[in-house]
Amino acid sequence: MPTGRLATASPATRWARPEGRRERWWGVSYRDDVLALSRPLADAGDLDALLDRVGEARVVMLGEASHGTHEFYHWRARLTQRLIAEKGFSFVAVEGDWPDCDRIDRAVRCLPDAPDDPSAALAAFERWPTWMWANEEVLDFCRWLRAHNLRHDPAERVGFHGLDVYSLWESLREILTYLREHDPKQIPVALAAYRCFEPYGEDAQRYAAATRFASESCENEVVDLLVRLRERAAADGSGRFEAWQNAEIVAGAEHYYRAMIGGGRQSWNVRDQHMDDTLDRLLTHYGPAAKVVVWAHNTHVGDARATDMAAAGEINLGQLARERLGTDQVVLVGFGTHRGTVIAGDAWGAPMREIPVPPARSGSVEDALHRGAPPAAVLTFPSGERIDLLTDQLAHRAIGVVYHPQREHWGNYVPTVLGARYDAFLWLDETTALRPLPTRQVDALEPETYPTGR
Incomplete structure (x- = not known):
């Protein structure tokens, strides 16, 4: 459907x-x-x-x-x-942010640049409420998952991913980091989106208010970024999925914050639709036999x-x-x-x-x-x-x-x-x-x- x-x-x-x-x-x-x-x-x-x-x-x-x-x-x-x-x-998908959960994913799938203990990834959670994922119960599960994955080939290891929509600025930074290393020709379009949001100081409420009262919006810059990264992922999906997903988050978050300032119910629908779309992309990415918790x-x-x-x-x-x-x-x-x-x-x-x-x-x-x-x-x-x-x-x-x-x-x-x-x-x-x-001191912006x- x-x-x-x-x-x-x-x-x-x-x-x-x-x-x-x-x-x-x-x-x-x-x-x-x-x-x-x-x-x-x-x-x-x-x-x-x-x-x-x-x-x-x-x-x-x-x-x-x-x-x-x-x-x-x-x-x-x-x-x-x-x-x-x-x-x-095949993987676990949670009501959490993609960049935060990506650190967990790298730890539990035993990637070379990840820490041996998922506790380091969980301790890095900064967005309120940190306790939602940074807790002993999730740590116990992640340690079990890492031990399970160590007994399997890398292609068969179980992932851990975030479905939520809030990580606008974190996802923009992740995109820029990826492009500098893998696709520098696309940096200008990513910088255009980043600079559009920059005046709001990573304060979603300021951005949302500006879109309502001053008719300002970064929607065009975000759409340009998303279209570029979606096309690149379609051409070479294996190495570009995370950049594409972060671009989808930026687009979803920008839409979510504009909806939030106008009233709660529509923002709820934007958020759950984004989570469903992310789940659909992940199932496709993992393959036709993929199954998710x-x-x-x-x-x-x-x-x-x-x-x-x-x-x-x-x-x-x-x-x-x-x-x-x-x-x-x-x-x-x-x-x-x-x-x-x-x-x-x-x-x-x-x-x-x-x-x-x-x-x-x-x-x-x-x-x-x-x-x-x-x-x-x-x-x-x-x-x-x-x-x-x-x-x-x-x-x-x-x-x-x-x-x-x-x-x-x-x-x-x-x-x-x-x-x-x-x-x-x-x-x-x-x-x-x-x-x-x-955890570290958290923001409530x-x-x-x-x-x-x-």
Whole structure:
């Protein structure tokens, strides 16, 4: 299916709610449904049913209900290890910036100029919130991935890549570095784009404001750069893919920041469309047999058409992947918790801290699973059966990098038809904050994401 435009299709899913079914609220018990779907989760062997559900799918997206929870990262890594080792998945793609993740990729694929320990790559993260990737849980996985790759030929090693759109200035610098060494004739067009952005001091908000109030824009310079590098990559893709991808990021970021200043919803769509396009390029780059594990927040992973996002005109990565590749080739896995602690900030750019997560509100997905599921459980959703837990619309918690637990009862919840949004779910009743790594002083010049921190 072609990409690059907003999807308008209605939810095509086996879990569409029966006509006339009302939303369920407080006082409704789903205990029998939960018991029928749940299997205890104690170790990686208990993920067998989920691997069976994956089957021959090319794309497995693993979510998280927050960016700061140890158990989400831990189990996502354990499942990814099995997908790589047993099903031959080709690369991991995450809700992170391309240049930052490229340093990780070089470390885990054991390239000659990369450090022996991925900790150096993770410690270099500077964009707030650094804890999202610079944490002990990701380091443990990256060390495992490097050890795995050392046992394979370079052409068979598993990569680690970023899908996100924020690294405008970093990607411009990466392009200039590449061109100076490999294609100096293209330097003038890259410098024209760099100099257009230079007056804004790497402050995306200043650039975005200028495009709105002074009719200034670097769009033409960015398009010229993208066209040149796209053509060069088509002629010699093996050595030029990263330069092309960085040019796509510059173009996507420039579009994103112009959309951000005009309002949040359109910028969300620009961002998720960019992530989907990047995922498509990576799958093509790795070859026709390539398979990918995606790590991102539930709000990106779970099909937007099964939430109130669709009524607001919002799309997301999980929806776009299903539309492009087909539901048989894409498996979407959500994660959730009832209570615990989380790493987050009080405001955008604020210092991280451990924040309590109160018990989930009554009538929510989390409340139903707390009442009926084992403390840790895996749920795979069967095809064709009509189960109230999966077909009713229920509130489903989503915590961003900015979090205020006192607002739990009127915020942080997305109305969701669980069986249409995901193909499976990992449940951890009580969770703990993840373990951030020490990093350098970070900037908070990037505009706050929409919705906050997801």
